[in-house]
Amino acid sequence: MEYRYLGNSGLMVSCLSLGGWVTYGGQVGPEVAQQCMKTAFDLGVNFFDTAEVYSGGQCEIDMGVAVRKFGWKRSDLVISTKIFWGGKGPNDRGLSRKHILEGTDASLKRLQLDYVDLLYAHRPDPDTPMEEIVRAFNHVINQGKALYWGTSEWSAQQITEAHVVAQRLNLIAPLMEQPQYNMFHRDRFEKEYLPLFRNFSMGSTTWSPLASGLLTGKYNEGIPPDSRLAIQDNAVMRRLRDGLDTEDGRIKISKVISLSTVAKELECTTAQLALAWCLKNPNISSVITGASKPSQIEENIKALQVVPLLTEEVMQDIEDILMNKPTMDYNFRSS
Incomplete structure (x- = not known):
């Protein structure tokens, strides 16, 4: 396993990590989640990612049980969660000081942990002043309930504003961003975020490196019944599934088929090629992968080769x- 510094911090994260979105607490039961996490840990993965919204909090519960079951040393783990969608109440969502503090406490209770290493603002909140957001995350850090904070799917302008506020108030700025990044989703990471990497030495923990499985080639001839896109009660999966029947979807499938030829020449799978392609980007700290069975993790780790x-x-x-x-x-227009 290769370990990379997270931004300009001294924290090192495995360049391939394991996330629980859709899968843990939803697609598979706790026993499978535990075996996946153990396989990942045994192969050198130290970074595990979840969120308060994943499977209504069940993902945090299942991952927390795994940490306790296997008795892993806390210093060997980097655990992250994300705050934004915590429930149906008017103050159970967003990035108000109230929800950031209460949401973090609820996540820690489900995880059975005293602190998380990384705490993310899962989405930007235009209804909450940036100063309130920055102060609240700093308060959580000062309480010892999180070590670093970051953002997920924020624009470069919003992240820059958070840095400006933190600098003005002499507070801790967001260390990392968690955006989607893969062969089919590139513009924001490779273009919009470049000033963030250059000016703030931001770290990044990217998600959906396989485009929800599209880049594995498993959807080249249809949707397997045990795949993510077969999940019926998930709006994101439904939208992706419907997209395969569009012209853009068919073009992407044809590109995946062509990529499989490159993979074959390199004697690897298309999925391993897609993961390796992400890892090649020097601005990536860690690529968050998903897996519904331990064998998938073993195959993903081979992308390092x-x-x-x-x-x-x-x-x-x-x-x-x-x-x-x-x-x-x-x-540039000349005057």
Whole structure:
């Protein structure tokens, strides 16, 4: 396993990590979740990600049980959770000081932990002043209930505003951002966030590296009944499933088929190629993966062996297939 510093901190996270979105507490039971986490830990993964909203909090419960069951040393783990959607009450969602404090306490209770290493603002909250948000996360850190805080799916402008507020108040700024990033979803990470990496040395823990399984090739000929996209009561999965029947969906499938040819030449799977491609980006601290069975984790970890094989020539072959590299040119008007 390779470990990378999270942004400009001294904290090291495994470059491949395990997240529980959709899967733990929902798609699979606690026993499977425990075995997946143990397999990941045994293979060197130290970073495990969850959120208060995942399966209505059950994901946090199942992952917390696994930590206690296997008796792992707390210093060997980096545990994160995210705050925004905590319930149906008017103060159970958003980033008010009240919900950040109460939501964190509720998450820690479900996880059976005294603190989390990383605490994220799961989405931006335009209805709460940025100063209130920054102060609240700092309060949680000062109480010892979180060690670092960050954002998830915030715009570069919003993250910059948080840094400006933190600097003005001499408070701790967000250390990391957790955005979606994969071969089909690139613009924000590769273009919009570049000033954040340059100016603030932000860390990143990216999610959906396989585009909810699309980049594994499993959907090339339909939707397997045991796959994520087969889940009926999840709005995100339903939207992705419907998208496969569109022209854009068919184009993506054809690109995955072409990528499988590159993978075959490298003697790896298409999924391993997609993960290695993400790991190749120097601005990524950790790639969050999902797994519904231990064997998937074992296969994902092998992506580390593929990264050295991604030469400039191979990377260009991939770009020729994707044809979606963000344009970096800027237009300046002369006065």
